[in-house]
Amino acid sequence: MSPWHAHMISAADHLTDAPLFRREFVLDPGHGDVVSAMLRATALGVVEAWVNGLPASEDVLTPGWTSYEWRLRYAEWDVTALIEPTTVIGLAVGNGWYRGKLGWTGGSRYYGHELGAFAELRIRFADGHVQTVGTDESWSAGPSATTADDLYDGQEIDARRRSDAWLRPGFSGPAWGAVHRTDFDHSVLEPYIGPPVRRQQSVAPVEVWESARGSVMVDFGQNLVGWVRVDVHGEAGDVVTLRHAEVLEDGELGTRPLRTARATDRYVLSGGPDVFEPTFTFHGFRFVEVDGWPGGAASLRDRGGLEAIVVSSELRRIGRFGCSDPVLERLHENAVWGMRGNFLDVPTDCPQRDERMGWTGDIAVFAPSAVYLADAGDFLRDWLRDLALEQAGHDGRVPFVVPDVIKYLNHGSSLLKDETTAIWSDAAVWVPWAVWTAYADLAVLEEQWPSIASHIRTVRDLLSPNGLWDTGFQFGDWLDPDAPPTAPWQAKADPAVVATACAFRTATLAARIAEVLGRDVEAAEFAAMAGSLRAAFSEHYVDGDRIRSDCPTVYALAIAFDLLDDEQRDAAGRRLAELVREGGYRISTGFAGTPYVLDALTRTGHLADAYRLLMQRECPSWLYPVTMGATTIWERWDSMLPDGRINPGEMTSFNHYALGAVVDWMHRTIGGLAPLEPGYRRALVAPQPGGGLSWAQTSLDTPSGTIAVGWRIEAGQLAVDVDVPDSVEAVLRLPGRDDEVLASGRHRRSVPASAATAG
Template sequence: MLTIQNVTLNYAPELHGVESMPVVGWAINSDRKNVEQTSWQLQLSRDAAFSQIVFDSGKVADDRSQNITLSGIELAPSVWYFVRVKISDNHGQQSDWSEAAGFISGLPGDQWQAEFISVEGPEEKDSSKGTLLRNTFAIEDAAEVASVIVHASALGLYKLYVNGQKVGQDELAPGWTSYHHHLLYQTYDLTALVTVGDNAIAASVGAGWYKGDMSFNRKRNYYGDRTAFICQIVVTLRDGSQRRYGTDASWLGTDSPVLFSEIYDGEVYDARREIPGWHSVDCDTARWRQAEVVAGNKGVLHAQGASTVQAIDTLAPQALIVTPRGETVIDFGQNLTGWVAFRVRGRAGDKVTLRHFEVLDAEGNVYLDNLRTAKQRIDYTLSGAGEEAWHPSFTFQGFRYVHVECWPGEINAENFSAVVLHSQMASTGEFACSNPSLNQLHHNILWGLKGNFVDVPTDCPQRDERLGWTGDAQIFCRTASYLMQTRNFFAKWLRDLHYDQTAEGGVPHVVPDILSKKCDDNWLLSQGTHSAAAWADAAVINPWTLYLMYGDKEVLRQQYPSMKAWIEFMRAHAVDNKWSYKLQFGDWVALDAKEGSYFGATPNDLTCMAYYSWSTLLFAKAAKALGNQADYETYSALHRDIVDSFQREFFTPTGRLAARTQTAHILALYFNLVPDAFRARTIDTLVELLAEHDGHLVTGFVGTPYFCHALSENGRASEAWQLLLKDDFPSWLYQVKAGATTIWEHWDGIKPDGTMWSPDMNSFNHYAYGAIGEWLYRAAAGIDTDEEQPGFKHIRIKPVIGGDLTWLKARYRSGYGDIVVHWQVEPGGDTQRHVELRVTVPHNTRATVILPAECQLMATDNIAFSAINNECQATVGSGEYRFAYRL
């Protein structure tokens, strides 16, 4: 039986707000093997019953079931649309219509009649208080109403309410973007929340990233000095006509019980100041003041649609601790990002004070030093009205532990819970194996993603930083895209990267960029705030990675000018293809750095040229994918020139790489910069450098992500496994043995004696080194895509068996369906190992299974293998397969 499951719109199951026809995809279910789609038909309707069809593709002979783009469809604003699909396959079967996937169309900039409004005055530019705004609108005849849609955004952060109920599940909306160029609005369906007669619409507004106290510089008002709110309600009647209501000077406002709220420092809330029914129709507004229309560029408003920040999970306390210093501490057992929700009873004026932190010190006491100036503090004043339940609104904390500094009465752990916040992304990766430490490492990598993908890919979620460092995002992008569906998350962030590029094409160190022109007094960034190798290359590497993982040309098209501008920036600053520009981080915090330095021993000239080569190659491939033949030829030639310059600059005539560091050899190998005649020597030298440190890495941000790949792709899989499984300092598993639940910023964030790395830069939730997760999926499990047929339309399955593991199982939920690899190893009667490999290939894809050339096949599931490129290969269609062989 042939059926369709998981129809997606821009890779999401549903979209709330989209201004053009989304990319459509679907997965196929069948009880047969080798299923390939032969045709599809897609319909678009204004209603879920498909009685108002506005587009019908007819039967299209096409095998694509992902990345379907439909041109020429104009969407009416602020209404629901529904998409359904039916297909036929190569076995002569036809499906029924799929279940419909729905989306709400957005509101293009020229159709916004609403205005930005505020009840903050210019004199309150240094205030971090919250404000409330409200108005009413009327619904005359519910029977005539087809839908009530609202589009909302803010200069600051907002929460939206209708008739006393919070609208939607979003938090920290509208998120953080390059506000002057790119302000997102969210879209919600209010139909079920409104009634006949008057309806109240209200918003609570906070400072957030827009005007708050941000970055380690602790400066504020980066984008403006007044918060503001905007929303437009669109009532669509059954005859198709629309009525619109929006924010204007008729709205009323007042101060909220949020006395102070900042991203880093937490929130101060006085429940005694709560206004009963403030978001309901019957609120007494006699003391409210008139809102003021403020200047705001509605032309930069863009629909978000998906991947908003939400409360994703809730964790219960694991322990209530009294430290040696007598501090009462709640341990949630997991380092996370979010906030604490609590229930409390007491008298009016009683206080609750909570401090959030990541680790206990060597004596088991509260450790706050690594937060730097971030307070991560919650102060709540009780109203005294029975049991009170509360959590903050416009801040988030990075923590595992909470110090209860003040609490009325007895502290009971059952009154607390940790709410996990991150951008909403579907889970796509699962990994487990026979080594519990590796399983914990995978867990730590995943939670590092969760903790740092809060609207932007931050470096860390706890201290006074939490910035979108481009280097971290570039390093981790492929790993993140195995773990979760990151296409919409990164596509949004990459728009801001483009907007924040310099006129010359330079890419900021952080996106959104709040450091440029703000760091004159910073010891490091006064040297430059943009265009560092490996950091700025996120402009090219991240869009290309999304193309590989999702087959998505839309982000490539969106980012193509940005990608090209970055290549041209490097070319403009290059002499004989060796480029440099102001501050370069190099192999940041590598362990081969000089004492007291953050800069690794690998020369910046080498890292700059290596990444120049790599980004130019990827951009040439992007040009080819988009059909831009002229650019493909131009930048392919430039890439060849850079490689030639690199080899002349860094390789001696006898094949010695001039920079004798692990990272130099890793980059040369992984970026294919080694002359063929010298490859064996280069890999041998890398292994020697590894042995010189007793099998340990001494790499930093640049070398670490590629280390195991450089080994396993060059015939040294055993050394890659040995490196991964080291559990003493420095290693990934050292952190696991130390009790980590996320990835650390430093290999020895906590030293073997329990003391801490320098508190000025010692995050315990810093995902960059979690990039090893890519190797777990791509190499150990062997699930890889093919750039000629990206998005896993053609799958390469080439597991790297090793590490003394007896079994490993990984699952990746591609757009086509689940790809599963499960291998088991049993010692043979002789020196050989017996391997059983089970593979699941989703429908409408094909996979090439690649085994070692020296393997002895025992069971092939009637699949013929051939010797190709010194490997044993077979190509299969969809289905489940079992192979057995000896190694």
């Protein structure tokens, strides 16, 4: 028997656009005061709720995007303060991910054709009596002011249709009618694990002007994710249209990278003061083109009326970084903004074009950075729940995106076969390990263990008799800067070398996870697999001081993943440094190699080369986009060409956090803070200055308190300050000194700068 007293309901067929649902009721008499009232709500679509005319919560885009086939989350809100003797519950439902467009083929309604609303209000009285009001046939449905809504295309609102009368007692309207139950399995309902999506901040325009073709243009100064709140007064029936884009090209919106996404909001004015906020969509943008604004650019510039609303999952910032180079600081801030924009319920690849999917490869490499920048543990645990469900539904194969909508697309692309692939599918292991390392939360390993074990055994079944992962489809070193713009998979690195190295790392981590969980048999099983992969890699891919395909990525992976013995490792480090120098200290790695190339140089004694590679400002490099005005991490090293033109590749985003994984190295090497035990119960403090930096600082709110590290070079000395919280032991490692264990408190140590600085 279902524990719920509510049913999924839908509106009549003619209410196709963002229907409203309401229920009016009277409190049960004779039970004293209301002591609590909890509203649980979800939708087939996205839902907003009101109680007696006031919002039930600050959440937006509830219940987000999950693998709807197996899991639909519900939110729970305390609405005790909103309950009256006669109470009205109101719900508005938009298409969201459930019924809106998804993917680049133009299709929609992959999960279902009918929007649904679900809510249950439980009111507890002073004498213990509980009154329950849930969605059922006693509710009614009617039209809203939203005439169209889609996450890709935008939202249309007609203010002439607005009224809040439906949220007050005694309402009845001629356009309102009955609802019906939908066929719905209550067993898929689950509470949120991760945080809700909410408005984070508002951003004012920095410039308003009229373009050469007469359009009103607005620059918010920051590439962000969310929408524009519009405050306008014009003639009834007039239309104001906002089109969004991340960049300008030839002085106009650069919309080609959006592909088929319209990213357009359209508002019909009421004739009085109107405020519009398109909460059933979101856009990735910095620039907005405004048509139909009363008074044009001059009025908008003088009187205002637009503010960008930043929207993302509610994540507390816990990690910070600063240094003496403002360009490097801006790179770090770009990674923060990229994460903020793409951590919108699902860790997406990009927030603007007709995609916005949870690509597993992106988060696999960015997870160590994410868990330092923000308290992202529950956010990632929630997403990993869907990964495990999709994996089970794919016979053990981890899909390329989670939730997996690609299985529904008629894409016809040989690049998107339903296969297990290195890095992308390895997210099943790499992401839980990053969460465990950062927060020492055993739950993520326990919950994901079946998924972890399933994935590594799937990989084992794909190995060739020679022990290598050299079969099947691979993305490889995706977006190698030397690959053609239209063929990002054509990297210098042999995809089998990349895949075998990743399989070794995955098997090694799986063995370590098994040890943590006390699974000795599986720990031995996966350690043996790792040993076999290491031996096969050395036998087939290492020839003297060369690794097959002889490019930076293969050396970076072999060193960072500990695939080599000491002699091989030293030779690989020398060859990697040589290749980096020969390349003029310009980036020569893609998705696979970029997160590890600086670590590989650092670990093999080439710190100065690592800094020169990081500090390079010519294209391709991490800092080139900053010199071009980037305020987020780009998808391609040259998403915008030096002459201001957008990269000709169809796949070009200006907000793609994956290449921002470099900030993990910045935290650990420049800032000098890394975990020695999960959750930073023991921490390594080992700053390694270089690159001409004169100071740097980093801090992290750990489960045991805030650890802070700061260093400065002055008067020929490197002075290091360390704040250690209670219950944490820090190991200080400085050149020319033995390791020192620091107890809780504030500490300062100094060493000669000449011995501690590289390059």
